[in-house]
Amino acid sequence: MTDALALTWRQYRLERKMFWRNPSAAFFNFVLPLLFLALFGTIFSGSQSDLDVIVPGIAGMSIMTTTFVALAMNMVFLREQGVLKRLRGTPLPSGAYLGGLAAHAVTNTAIQLSIVIAAGAALMGVGLPDNWLELAVFVVAGVGCFAALGVALSHAIPNFDSAPAYVNAIFLPVVVISGVFYDAENAPTFLRDIGEVLPLTHLIDGLSAAMVTGAPFADHLSDLVVVLVWGAIGVFFAIRGFSWEARRG
Amino acid sequence: MIAAMDSSAPAILVRDLNKSYGNVHAVRGIDFEVARGEVFGLLGPNGAGKTTTVEVLEGYRTRTSGIVSVLGHDPASRPRALRERVGIVLQDSGVYRHATVRELVAHWAGFYPAPRDVDEVIELAGLRASEDVLARRLSGGQARRLDFALALVGDPELIFLDEPTTGFDPAARRAAWETIRALAELGKTVLLTTHYLDEAQALCDRVAIVKGGRILAVGAPAQLGVGTASRYRVSWRDDDGEIVTRETDDPTALLHQLTSAALARGVGLADLSVSRPSLEDVYLELTTEAVAGPEAIEGKRGR
Numbered sequence: 001m002t003d004a005l006a007l008t009w010r011q012y013r014l015e016r017k018m019f020w021r022n023p024s025a026a027f028f029n030f031v032l033p034l035l036f037l038a039l040f041g042t043i044f045s046g047s048q049s050d051l052d053v054i055v056p057g058i059a060g061m062s063i064m065t066t067t068f069v070a071l072a073m074n075m076v077f078l079r080e081q082g083v084l085k086r087l088r089g090t091p092l093p094s095g096a097y098l099g100g101l102a103a104h105a106v107t108n109t110a111i112q113l114s115i116v117i118a119a120g121a122a123l124m125g126v127g128l129p130d131n132w133l134e135l136a137v138f139v140v141a142g143v144g145c146f147a148a149l150g151v152a153l154s155h156a157i158p159n160f161d162s163a164p165a166y167v168n169a170i171f172l173p174v175v176v177i178s179g180v181f182y183d184a185e186n187a188p189t190f191l192r193d194i195g196e197v198l199p200l201t202h203l204i205d206g207l208s209a210a211m212v213t214g215a216p217f218a219d220h221l222s223d224l225v226v227v228l229v230w231g232a233i234g235v236f237f238a239i240r241g242f243s244w245e246a247r248r249g
Numbered sequence: 250m251i252a253a254m255d256s257s258a259p260a261i262l263v264r265d266l267n268k269s270y271g272n273v274h275a276v277r278g279i280d281f282e283v284a285r286g287e288v289f290g291l292l293g294p295n296g297a298g299k300t301t302t303v304e305v306l307e308g309y310r311t312r313t314s315g316i317v318s319v320l321g322h323d324p325a326s327r328p329r330a331l332r333e334r335v336g337i338v339l340q341d342s343g344v345y346r347h348a349t350v351r352e353l354v355a356h357w358a359g360f361y362p363a364p365r366d367v368d369e370v371i372e373l374a375g376l377r378a379s380e381d382v383l384a385r386r387l388s389g390g391q392a393r394r395l396d397f398a399l400a401l402v403g404d405p406e407l408i409f410l411d412e413p414t415t416g417f418d419p420a421a422r423r424a425a426w427e428t429i430r431a432l433a434e435l436g437k438t439v440l441l442t443t444h445y446l447d448e449a450q451a452l453c454d455r456v457a458i459v460k461g462g463r464i465l466a467v468g469a470p471a472q473l474g475v476g477t478a479s480r481y482r483v484s485w486r487d488d489d490g491e492i493v494t495r496e497t498d499d500p501t502a503l504l505h506q507l508t509s510a511a512l513a514r515g516v517g518l519a520d521l522s523v524s525r526p527s528l529e530d531v532y533l534e535l536t537t538e539a540v541a542g543p544e545a546i547e548g549k550r551g552r
Contacts, residue, residue, distance in 0.1 A: 081343030
């Protein structure tokens with residue numbers, strides 16, 4: 001057990017190091033959501049009610065980029081490059097490998113959420129989260145859900161060249177429909193109905209309760225359930241379709 | 250596990266191995282054994298089933314039928330105890346592109362219970378000069394050396410090398426051969442695949458010639474020549490400038506005849522040579538024959 005933990009830790013440290021050495025990955029993970037935060041913060045700077053929607057929205061989007069987007073792209077790349085195949089031939093347990101990778105994604109999420117929360121409190125009048133426990137619960141559920149869905153999606157992507165198309169075809173509509181940039185209540189009914197089925201809408205609802213409205217946890221249990229159900233679906237397909245090898249012609 | 254403790258048991262044992270992908274029968278009843286400390290080669294053209302066979306032994310593929318034992322384990326279940334004792338150089342596989350050679354070797358060392366010294370491995374693989382180079386900046390030859398280094402750092406007993414020198418320039422090939430010879434001297438067991446005859450001849454204690462998913466012949470490179478086409482070949486240029494070739498079991502007598510006749514007539518014997526059938530002759534004889542067989546067409550896809 002200590003051995004598996006030590007290997008997970010080593011893998012985690014390697015992933016961190018590699019991440020910072022790859023400027024484009026670091027950019028997409030950190031700068032892009034912050035750019036959105038700055039842009040929308042400026043656009044809605046006169047209206048506190050809009051800012052109250054934007055900050056938890058960007059927080060939810062950050063969770064999706066650091067887990068879903070990053071893992072889907074990363075797994076396809078590592079699979080295509082043959083890194084997964086090479087690792088599979090070593091004694092490194094797959095649990096230690098995936099654990100290290102997951103911890104890496106969680107760290108990115110934590111860094112990014114801290115920046116979003118700090119910027120929301122300092123610059124956008126949203127204040128610090130009212131309910132840290134509720135925040136933690138939703139962040140953990142969101143990270144698990146979107147990490148699993150990201151790995152699951154990677155199995156459906158045939159090669160790295162097409163990965164950005166697959167990922168963005170899902171990520172961009174989901175971000176818009178789930179009300180990252182506006183209050184989902186104001187959307188047309190059919191969009192709202194679609195949004196009600198998606199996990200990001202419910203994750204943002206939960207984050208909003210924890211960060212802005214201070215609504216009690218009990219009111220948002222159904223949101224948590226939706227996120228967890230999507231997470232379970234993600235885990236099922238992530239494990240079922242796992243392939244360490246690039247597909248041949 | 251019993252076999253694993255018995256040092257006289259073969260490192261690898263394969264009995265009637267079959268592997269199909271859908272309708273494609275890539276491996277059709279292969280048998281061979283590799284003794285401990287032996288360098289064994291699977292030699293054959295592309296698509297012969299070499300890589301499929303090796304990947305079954307490495308635990309990457311499950312066999313359709315047959316018996317396989319690697320260091321006393323069944324590789325299909327990929328036990329960690331086995332992976333700790335085996336080093337694998339794949340035909341083509343990547344690494345973390347933003348890590349240096351030294352970082353990668355050190356990281357890989359951490360996977361194994363009793364790794365070799367990182368510096369020693371870098372030296373052995375010939376990477377001393379590029380140890381601080383990022384993996385993505387390595388040349389093809391250096392990247393291959395890194396493959397070797399990562400496969401060796403766990404101090405494995407058994408090393409799989411799948412076409413270790415394909416695409417190398419002659420100097421890089423010689424260097425890789427030196428590394429493989431050094432492994433053999435350390436008492437490691439090596440199973441390599443190649444489609445280069447000279448490589449099989451230079452490195453292997455024994456060679457299996459594979460074609461269409463079957464083994465056509467097994468033996469020491471020199472013996473393979475003797476076994477199938479045992480005659481010596483003597484050739485020279487005659488008075489008309491034509492090359493004449495004679496096959497004989499007794500080259501001494503033939504040479505004596507030729508040279509005394511030439512001396513008597515006061516002429517030289519231009520381009521005189523005596524050769525034994527090389528592995529190449531045997532290989533071409535066997536694999537060309539097999540092309541006529543019906544399985545050659547179906548068995549094209551070997552990996």
